[in-house]
Amino acid sequence: MSQHEHHDPEGGFADELGSALRSTGESFGLDGRPELVSGGLARGRRRLLRRRLAVTGGALALAGIGIGGVYAGSVLTPGKSAEKASVAAPRTPAPTATPTPGSTGEPASDSLKPGMAEIPLSQIADVLKANTPAGQWRFDGLDGTGQALGGIYDDGRGEAAVGISLSRAGRGPDAGLDMVTCPEKAYVPYDRCTEGRIADGSRVMVIEGYEYPDKREETKSWRAVLLTEDGFLVDASEYNAPAEKGGTITREDPPFTATQLKKLVAAEAWRPLLRQIPPLPTAPAGTPGKAGAPGQVRQAPSQITGNGVRNTLRALLPQGLTVTDKGGGGEFAFVVVDDGKGKSLVQVNVQYGMGGASGDLFGTGDVTTLPDGRRVKLTQQPGEKGGAGVVWWTADTMTKDGFRVVVSAFNTGAQHEAATRAEPALTMEQLKTIALDPKWAKIPAK
Numbered sequence: 001m002s003q004h005e006h007h008d009p010e011g012g013f014a015d016e017l018g019s020a021l022r023s024t025g026e027s028f029g030l031d032g033r034p035e036l037v038s039g040g041l042a043r044g045r046r047r048l049l050r051r052r053l054a055v056t057g058g059a060l061a062l063a064g065i066g067i068g069g070v071y072a073g074s075v076l077t078p079g080k081s082a083e084k085a086s087v088a089a090p091r092t093p094a095p096t097a098t099p100t101p102g103s104t105g106e107p108a109s110d111s112l113k114p115g116m117a118e119i120p121l122s123q124i125a126d127v128l129k130a131n132t133p134a135g136q137w138r139f140d141g142l143d144g145t146g147q148a149l150g151g152i153y154d155d156g157r158g159e160a161a162v163g164i165s166l167s168r169a170g171r172g173p174d175a176g177l178d179m180v181t182c183p184e185k186a187y188v189p190y191d192r193c194t195e196g197r198i199a200d201g202s203r204v205m206v207i208e209g210y211e212y213p214d215k216r217e218e219t220k221s222w223r224a225v226l227l228t229e230d231g232f233l234v235d236a237s238e239y240n241a242p243a244e245k246g247g248t249i250t251r252e253d254p255p256f257t258a259t260q261l262k263k264l265v266a267a268e269a270w271r272p273l274l275r276q277i278p279p280l281p282t283a284p285a286g287t288p289g290k291a292g293a294p295g296q297v298r299q300a301p302s303q304i305t306g307n308g309v310r311n312t313l314r315a316l317l318p319q320g321l322t323v324t325d326k327g328g329g330g331e332f333a334f335v336v337v338d339d340g341k342g343k344s345l346v347q348v349n350v351q352y353g354m355g356g357a358s359g360d361l362f363g364t365g366d367v368t369t370l371p372d373g374r375r376v377k378l379t380q381q382p383g384e385k386g387g388a389g390v391v392w393w394t395a396d397t398m399t400k401d402g403f404r405v406v407v408s409a410f411n412t413g414a415q416h417e418a419a420t421r422a423e424p425a426l427t428m429e430q431l432k433t434i435a436l437d438p439k440w441a442k443i444p445a446k
Contacts, residue, residue: 116146116278117147122143124149124164131263138153147167148164159241160250160251161237161238161243164236164237167233167277169231169232169233170280171280179225180205181195182194186325186413186414187414189209190210198262202228202229203226204226204262207222208258219241219244220239220254221237221254224262234265238261239254240252303331303352303446304445306329306330309350310333313334313335316437318430321337321425323335331350337425337426338425341425343413344409344411344420344424345410345413345415346408350440352445362377370436373400375398376432376436377395378432379394379396383410386416387412387415389411389419391423391424392410393409394406395431396435403441405436405440409425409426411424
């Protein structure tokens with residue numbers, strides 16, 4: 001098994017990833033592979049997804065899925081037949097069927113998952129039509145219920161796929177903020193992204209990008225996401241084709257402008273529908289970082305929050321490097337550095353509880369075991385996000401109790417862009433030194 005493959009000990013990495021990505025009622029296909037490549041999570045469901053993607057090697061990314069993938073999946077397009085169309089609620093672990101081109105989708109069982117609502121799809125369609133410019137709409141399965149709907153829109157300039165999903169953002173004061181924060185361009189190429197607040201206090205982000213980050217001549221993906229002050233998400237997507245993947249380009253741009261997309265997600269008519277979404281299930285007692293029942297042993301720290309990883313990465317960089325860009329939070333951080341010979345992306349993931357993946361991650365390749373039991377794997381390979389001539393160097397380390405630090409560097413400032421230099425700005429030995437530094441274990445976790 002290669003460094004970037006992993007058998008999910010909880011019963012299917014691909015299924016769990018799919019469930020996470022469907023958290024706002026959308027999905028992307030894994031094409032039968034449990035394999036994802038490194039590159040750093042660029043925001044958007046970052047905290048949840050990083051826990052799922054941590055096992056795949058390097059500082060992690062969803063390569064090749066563009067704006068739609070980074071922001072929790074692809075647009076929902078209309079189906080041919082379905083009695084009921086429904087979607088998974090945020091952070092619901094069990095996977096459910098999700099609308100894809102040619103299907104509105106059906107529930108995984110006869111009963112809806114916790115946190116889901118049986119909103120008539122005809123009502124969602126009515127609000128969608130009432131808050132977009134005049135044009136011809138085509139929907140299928142409007143006699144069903146759910147929280148998401150896709151349709152084909154035509155204003156006379158060409159058909160376009162348009163989707164809308166409604167969900168709860170999750171628990172905690174920061175829930176959903178990643179969904180309304182523009183991603184770092186080091187990981188996600190886009191033409192324009194704006195974020196801010198509207199009059200009622202809701203946060204909104206509008207981003208104009210591409211379905212595939214390394215193929216800008218193909219499908220454009222424009223998206224608006226609104227987060228209400230009471231924790232609901234309204235997520236709208238549009239394309240310049242009648243299907244978001246593999247379809248024929250029918251127009252130069254998607255039909256709605258950024259202003260129109262923002263108006264759509266901010267429409268007051270969504271509020272009665274959002275209120276039909278039930279609260280999310282309460283987390284069971286004894287979850288990591290929480291006090292459990294009397295006599296129950298509290299689990300070890302498992303999640304890093306804040307800017308500790310980002311600050312530590314900056315502090316451990318060798319002398320002579322100028323930082324031209326930086327970002328990240330929680331377990332992940334990145335910097336773009338330049339030593340006068342061209343830009344180089346450097347990134348890190350720091351994770352607890354990875355012992356179950358140690359056999360897959362360190363079972364093959366250039367692996368050494370240090371006297372204290374830590375394992376180190378060094379890898380040099382081509383980049384995997386489409387940039388011409390990109391190379392990817394990684395130092396992956398893990399302690400005996402599953403504390404993992406993996407540091408990667410590239411010979412470009414963005415993996416989807418062409419190489420700017422022959423090799424990364426950091427040597428393999430420098431990457432190894434950074435990954436093994438004891439400062440990582442001192443970052444507060446909960």
